[in-house]
Amino acid sequence: MAEETLLTDDFLRQLINVGEVDILVGLRTHNNATTIEPVIRAIQAGILKCFPRERVVIINADGGSQDRTPERIVGASIDDVWSVSKVYALRTLHSISTRYSSSPEPGTALRTILAAAELLRAKACVVISPDSTTIEPDWLQKLVRPIYADNFDLVSPIYRRHKFEGVLMRDLLYPMTRTIYGYGVREPYASEFAISGRLATDFLTKEFWNDERSRAGAEIYLTIAAITGNYRVCQSFLGPKAHSDRGASDLVAAMRRTVGALFSSLDSNFPLWSTIVGSQPVPTLGAQFEVMLEPVRVNRKRLREMFATGVAQLEPVFRSILSVSTLSELQKIAALEVDQFIYPADLWTKTVFEFAASYHKSVISRDHIVQALVPLYRGRTLTLLLENRGSSGEDIERNLESLCGDFERLKPYLLELWADRK
């Protein structure tokens, strides 16, 4: 049993005191003292407002904060929320904290939270990002109610984003996941989500937990596990998502966590995904948002330079990953000036599939493969910026749907690569 070695005695003692719960709210933290208070207030208000009768516990899995983040979570009194909202709590609300490690490991933090959810027999487990300062109390309801009332097993968020935000998600993770697994989850790697108790229990038994690299991408594994396990998946519109500056600069690490995990999942799931053709929409709840269209300043020249430099410097690496034709196309694009720059969707799709196949075959170190995708992703980002400068929300959606169409149309190409026939 995973929890036997995962949970400390002190944490276990706290869990015994909490006892069985209906809803477990998980917070994975590491030095979040500056943002945690509005988040915890919103969670408490959401509990009071939407789940006054349910047994709820807030569990903080902390990765060695030095700024007293856990103390702020445990010390937040629900009476303060009550005095503002005048909504009364019927029950005791427990907030407990455990330090699972002295350094942050989001996958281990999630595993700790899920193990607690299993022990406490939570009907629903919702994970909230400690950076989500735009959180509203009703997020809790939007995430939990579909599990509670409609028997969904995974509720994935949809945020109101700026049209140039979440590019990695829209340009790679979403179309790739949708194409591979046949299910259009818009945020397959979400920082907020809710899962049912039965999915949590099942997910804890997965082998990938034992691999540190895989564990880092636990969220995407969770989405895949829900889809491949025939669990009921839905999406819920939440609202604007605060843009966290922390780690935004570390694109390589983000790619390893997300793209690496997604590529890795293809290995074991091949018998399943290889037979899937096309995709089906995911039930989506709530009022849809318009994307935000305000102009933003981006250093396009720098993006182009990073792309061109990457293509030039990593040519030996690309030769082992990409097909000759794809590399040749990329080199042509690298020579273009900013104003003429375009990295077409079908070429991007082929690039991603060739990377995925190379990852599968481990032609070089898998980490290096993912890392090598970073400059190409920057080039693709530049193309999106240029293409969508004047686009409306509808245009953005249409382009995204077209990209997904390319991914799905070219899926046989990926299968051929997988079978090593190219």
Next chain:
Amino acid sequence: MSLKRQAGWYKDAIIYQVHVRTFSDSNGDGIGDFQGLAQRLDYVQELGVTAIWLMPFYPSPLRDDGYDISDYRSVHPSYGTLEDFKTFLSVAHDRGIRVVIEMVANHTSDQHPWFLESRSSQSNPRRDWYVWSDTDTRYSGTRIIFLDTEMSNWAWDPISKSYYWHRFFSHQPDLNYDNPAVREEMWNVMKFWLELGVDGFRLDAVPYLIEREGTSCENLPETHDVIRELRKKVDDQFPGAMLLAEANQWPADLRPYFGNGDEFHMAFHFPLMPRMFMGLRLEDRKPITEILQQTPEIPASCQWCLFLRNHDELTLEMVTDIERDYMYDLYASDKTMRLNLGIRRRLAPLLDNDRRRIELMNGMLLSLPGTPIIYYGDEIGMGDNVYLGDRNGVRTPMQWSGGWNGGFSAADPESLYSPAILNPVYGFQAVNVLSQKRSQHSLLSWMKHIIQVRRSSPVFGSGSIEFLYPANHRVLAYVRQSGKETVLVVNNLSSAAQAVELDLRGYKGNILIEMFGRNVFPRIGDLPYLLTMGPYQFYWFKLRRI
């Protein structure tokens, strides 16, 4: 024989609430009476209670179950005679059982001779015994209590062509306590019964005695003046007699009714009762500890009165809207179970006839600070009949045996004042005193035992309380202390077994002696004291330093 009225007797009392009509019928007319009640006092004595509270037994048109009195100095003929009452009182006292009677002081029946005189003409000497007005606009800031039936607190009297004031039903005109003659006469009434030997009164509807323009006409300072005046007379002339306030208010609003120990001796703690039910269903001590934290200190001579159920609906006036909705959903999902702002059900059906929960609730009733009141029939787990109107479903005949009318009456079943409970679960053939007396493990036997244990220690009646707050919120734990005696009470509100760690370092060196089985538990040390508890289990431990 008169039982000597000792000061403070009520603090250690255990009160049994009875309606004469419901308990035992001696003459076969289908209605319980004083002779029948007197014959059943052996049972009451065996149960172990130390006092009886009688609901109104005065002559009355019975349009509000006797709370509409038409003669304060007599007994309703259906229940017997004044002599029968005296005999009953004597037999009760012989058994060491005190008797508290109802005093409906705020209002009379509109059939009371005082009111008949008062309304007869505007110049009648008793005109000013009630509150009259030419308009129905005075005291407009006063709420209407019986919203379901009354449109106004004023009623038009076609005889004297003016309006009279009533806080309850329109057939219950309020007495005018601004009139010294009324106060004097009501004292004479109380003196009449005290001279017969009763041990105290439950004063009904006390917040409403006085009216003043521009106020809510509730809890007014002048009302407290009236109470202090009555109390002084009681203390001066009948020391040891007890006054119990019925005022359905928040604890902080009730506190003034204790005054400086110079108003009421006792008052019902209305908000605690629904929260005990709520805590049990939520499996969370929060509602109980919160309301007791909000309960102010009261003078040393005073006492709270605690109850689980009584003759009225389980009132939900003193809870928030969200709590009321929860209580309705969990305890009265069938809307016929609801009445006014409450739930008209008995204890056993409320708790799904779950013996463990019934025991736990009684365990808390008998160990929290206050004088407990047990409603007749709840000691055997009687059921109710929600299909009878008003609150009559919880006022059905006492179930003495599995025989004719449950042993309540020899009358034809059709002529009983109320049909007996007949269903297979709660009917008298399944639930009755006779069969439960024969079993050591019956609810009745268990109730006798716990009452005996409660009476074995003074801490429950007069001890202080200190709540422990173990991290496990499903466990309600407190320490009762009086003098050198200390008792630890631990209640598991959960339907599942629980482990709980109690911080008992302040009692280090003591051993725990479980009060029911007298088993010894390990000595308290420096570490948290670990207990494991079964579903709905509770412990009473006496702490001893040996």
